Amino acid sequence: MSRDAAVRKPSLVFDRGAEWEGLAAFVRRPLAHAMLGIVSGRRRMGKTYLLRALVEQCGGFYFGATAGTETESLRQFSSALAEHAGSPVPFSFATWDDAMSYLFGLAAPGKRAEPLLVVIDEFPYLAKVSPELPSLIQREIDRCQVEESRMRMLLCGSATSVMGGLLASTAPLRGRAQLELVVRPFGYRAAADFWGVGDEPALAARLHAVLGGTPAYRRQFLADDVPAGLDDFDDWICRTVLSPFSPLFREARYLLAEETDIRDTALYHSVLAAVAQGNTTRGGIAGYIGRKSVDISHPLNVLEDSHLLRREADAFRPGKSQYRSTEPLINFYEAVMRPAWAQLESGQAAEVWAQSAERFAAQVAGPHFETVCREYVLGSGWSLLGTALGQIGSGVVTDPKARRQIQVDVAVVEPGSGGTRPSVSLLGEAKWGTVMGLNHLERLGRAREILAGRGMDTTRCGLACFSAAGFSDALRAEAERGDVLLIGLDELYGRAQPKPLLF
Structure with a gap:
């Protein structure tokens, strides 16, 4: 790829124009030294899809980590790198130190004239079992600021607290990144177009109030089961989100459980339920769950760091603020599903939904409409x-x-x-x-x-x-x-x- 060549976004990548341009500019920047980028965002946002498309357009090495031991993870990385390098036999690195040294060596100016794009996806899995890995990458990045290098490394992950910590405070990679990209849900208009309901605003608004702008929910979770129209919305809710046979049925629970800093999930669900019920101040949340305000500081901070809650300052009263849910599906779960969980598990979706009209309007659609x-x-x-x-x-x-x-x-x-x-x-x-x-x-x-x-x-x-x-x-x-x-x-x-x- 020529340094001046445009990196075109494939037509299969919906929206994401700003994110693509940021990534493409990072790859093609004519700098003779190594560059590091951090890509984060909650699961289901399409980060992997976006980065794989980037590697396909630019060439380079992509490695998707999985949960495993240090030995197994290093073995998988070695095998993938050998395949990328065209080696007839798998590499057998003894340590991550050896692996990183070899990887950065591939980007030496004597070996290539073009930038080498390296994407390590789900990096938190590797950092958890090999905590020295960020320091090893820092060492190579620092060395390649003195020596020339064509390395363009992107570390990606869904554990928002872990990815945010890579560049924080005294972390080894602090000050080393030239790109920090958070892949967020689609905005409400883009989401309507993605679901193909942009011509039906009343349907689009209801759909967004339940599922937000998470791209994976349409194709990976629902296999393109889209409401046929506003008249089909009630049936669609019952056959998808409220059906115990649907992947979306327990998704709100999984979203909370996936955050590494959340251990007492019952407490965190109670906090989110308090917000869904309209208790949006710190005191209101504490009162709802039966705790003192000082005792919920940590849960509130963790939910903020996980991008599941957002604290918004009052526009007219200094020092006052409110908490709002940022994930529509979790808010829908806490307001509509959790109170009737036993009924939903027994297949009474239509009955529960028929009884939830007032709650849906007051606790889900209304607050979400204000946000929109x-x-x-x-x-x-x-x-x-x-x-x-x-x-x-x-x-x-x-x-x-x-x-x-x-x-x-x-x-x-x-x-x-x-x-x-x-x-x-x-x-x-x-x-x-x-x-x-x-x-x-x-x-x-x-x-x-x-x-x-x-x-x-x-x-x-x-x-x-x-x-x-x-x-x-x-x-x-x-x-x-x-x-x-x-x-x-x-x-x-x-x-x-x-x-x-x-x-």
Whole structure:
């Protein structure tokens, strides 16, 4: 592969344009020294598929580690490397030290003029049984900063805490990586296209609320069993996610068990169940599971590090924050499946689902819809605001006059700097199953008045109503006259374009 040649993304790799470009740039960068990259992300995200495609396009050596003893792992690596090198007999390295020395020797400038791409997948399996391996790679990387080398090494793994630790603090590889890529789930629009339901926003929104943007669920888990339409969604749920014969039935449990730092899974399930039930503050979670707030610090930190929970600061109350689930399937499991597990195991999926409509709307679809609305503003909806700065989040505005709290689901706040006051560009409310009317707009308007009274600049603050169920005629008429955005499912999924805010 020429250094200047473009590395084209195969058509079989769906989306992932930014990730592919980052990997391709890493491989073809014209540097005469060794380079290291770290690729991580939870399982089922398509990391292996992406990296195998990269090796096929660029050439190079791919090794997928498995759980095993140090001796067996070294034997497997040696055999794979011998095959790559074209050796008629397997290599027999006595130690990982010998193996790494030989591997980096293949990238010496005297042996090749082009970069050598080396991918070691599921690296945590190797590091667990051979903890010296990161130090050996560090030694070779450091040596190849003095000597010329064509090495382009990518270490990949699904154990997020282990992969994150490779570059942390005093870890041997700290400061050695030129690429750190986290492969995340598809965004809600890309997921709709991946499932082939982009033309049906109501179906796409429900599907994403249950399975999120995990690519493996469609083909590897469900063999392309896609809902035929919105009318088929209930039957699809019963025959897939809620069926004890489906691989997705126990997937939420496996996702939690796969994290190496999680040992007391019952405690962690209780924490996630608390969040699914709407207890999103530290105190609320502790109260739900019957623990003191200080006692749940470690579980919360582990779930954050594992990308299963996300802590979001309140946009209007410094020091306050809420926890939100980042994995829709786990949230669906905790809210709908876990409370009725015995019934589901006995094959009563249709009965359980029929009784779960309210819980699904309130605990799954509703909170997820709020997250999607914030994602929309962060992405394609940003152009509607007429501003280039701002932090997107949510928060609570306390109304002392009415003695109530106003929940703002979507907020764009620009922090002040120097002599500039902090300002608010957008206040929004999101409703999954409610037709929104003037009362929702009035509540947002009152929040804007309160924030202005606190000294925040609200002169260019628009109001937004997000609804999956629609808007009243009175609200639509008001939106035509004022600084109001109405965003429904068609706008969220790009099938309609809302008017930008005008001031």
